[in-house]
Amino acid sequence: MNAVAADFGPAPSLWKRRHLLDLESLSAPELLCVLDTAARFKQATNGCRSKLPVLTGKTTCNLFFENSTRTRTSFSLAARRLGADTVEFAASSSSLSKGETFIDTAKNIQAMNVDALVIRHVSPGTPHILSNNLQCSVINAGDGAHEHPTQGLLDIMTIREHRGSLEGLTVALVGDIAHSRTARSNIWGLKRLGAHVIVCGPATLVSRAWESFGVEVAYSLDEILPRCDVLNLLRVQFERQTTRPFPSVREYALLYAMNRERMARAKPNILIMAPGPINRGVEITPDVADGPQSVILDQVTNGLAVRMAVLWLVTSQGE
Amino acid sequence: MERLLIQNGRVIDPSQGLDRVADVLVEKGKIAGFDLKVSGDCQIIDASDCIVSPGLIDPHVELREPGCEEDETIETGTAAALAGGFTSIGCLPNSEPPIDTQAGVEFVRQKAARARNVNVYVVGCVSKNREGKELAEMGSLVEAGAVAFSDAPRPIHNTDLLRRAFEYSLMFKRPIFDRPEVLELTHGGVMHEGRTSLVLGLPGIPAAAEELAASRDLRLAEATGGRLHLVNISTTGAVELVRRAKARGVKVTASVGIANLVFTDERLRTFDSHYKVNPPLRSSDHVESLLAGLADGTIDVIASGHAPRAVEKKMRELDQAPFGMNLLEMTLALVNMHLVVPGLLDWPAAIARLSCNPARLLGIPKGTLRPGADADIAIINPQARWTVASRQLKSKSDNAPLCGVELLGRVEHVVVGGVLRF
16 A cells, blocks of 8 residues: 555544445434545545555446446546446446356356456345345445435435535425435435435326435425525436326426426525436526536536545455 | 144134134135144144244236246246245236236236246236226126226326226225326325425325325215225225224225335335335325224235346336336335334234235135135244345245345245145
């Protein structure tokens, strides 16, 4: 380990987990531990630009059973910035098409001595099942509509950077809550850190049952808009919907798209976020996406910091 | 052995209101009587501290053969039934090909006879190839020995077909078993739709899907005079519908799978596909309703819900794994632990739902210890503890979620047709 890496110090003793599977099970101190670590990495790497080789000699594998560009790239870059070797595994180029089960696939990769598996899969719970079957660390990079913990963390990190604390903030998640893993990870993380969470969207995509978890359920963006400190505009997951949950994209945009007129009625310092990829003109108009209140690109940069922090924390256990 | 004497057991037979310590004599395959003087050669079983019950009967078990022998065969399935205290089972027609012809019925009956484990009664298909389009040849199926008709675990989706099935089956005085489910609402569903499915991001199976179908089934049974059996109901609304239909005099019976009585949807929080069953494990409010319906007689039958599936099929992602749980050998202990010990049902009431009522449903002269009846007997030690080990299970499939768990209540012996088989 070189001098810069040595200066970074050991992993915080508060963190005990070998896997990051969801945010639902994380305590507030654990969440803050990852967020603080991510902030330190961001600073120590000059805004995620330079290398900090704390994972030299380790190998991570991106095991993506579902298409992804930004999350996969972000995890790869994060691992490389930390000096780890990283390999890519795409389901289409694998033996999955030959009928192998995903557990066997993962066991094969582990047998090549991988330290951490970053997994994305269309089926909820797949990372949890793997964590019970493998010795290496498992990081959930999105499992169906269940959770996307690093996305939740990077969203929260971005809010923290701009507002200092989550305590007392009103954060609205807008759009396809039913099919959104990002929504679920945000809900658990935000609630645990003291924010008031609103889920807002068409009634076919926003279950009333969220109220039993202390989440406000709203169908009208215009009604809640003046109260919101942060809007996180979720992408409409056309690919996950078996039947169309609203009559037309046009009507969706009419009711839920964040546009210039709605911006005029929002708090002046509102933060506009989107987990991307964004459907310009559907959930967000270009002038808002590229406008002064948009922090969409900050989210992407913070994604690197969060993933560096997570890779380091989970692979530092048991050493 | 011509004669068998079961001594000192607590003999419980709800069919004749019997619950006392007695010696049961079995002669030439039949129940000879109680507390008779016995002289000469006789095999003796000591049943002290045990319950002596009419053999248990499950009216709808999946045996999977022919075609799905990786899950179960008639031999392994009937061996599992025997080890679970069952002496007669109804075999569902969801094999490949499905049991929709005389030859299919005869195949199952011959295989079962060769296995020499338990009595197997065939539930034939309602529709040809279980496709839900045209009626199967019910008359021929009855001729070959079928005792009921069902497309279960698939629902009878086509309402017109169901109507005709009710009418046609009246000719044979045989019931239609339907697994009530509106497919448009359950399509792609993995688990009960509720708080847990919301958190886990898994597609839900709403309670309304079962209730709508049950309501349709009951109305049609009422209109046609047909006999309806609702297979493994699982929701508050379905229990209430059956309760009201019975009060109106509709010819309906209902069963509940043991898994739906002892587990809730929270079990899926670990994403363990063993708990993926159909009907799905519901939330605790539905479980409460099922228990109440079981206690007041709305629900007639406790079934194992035995649906064996090969481990390689279950080792899939949760949304891709098949539905089903291996339960025949655990059902009795679960009834003891979750229904009898907490005082929800006493033993006579439990045995009525595990033996007498299912016998009536199948229209078979079983589920009784009356002198002259076939000697099908289960000897149960309610105090014995045992631990489920998958390798010791007789069933071919490993999809038993209770492996490693200690259960209370064990089947000690089983007599089928006067022969000590277990």
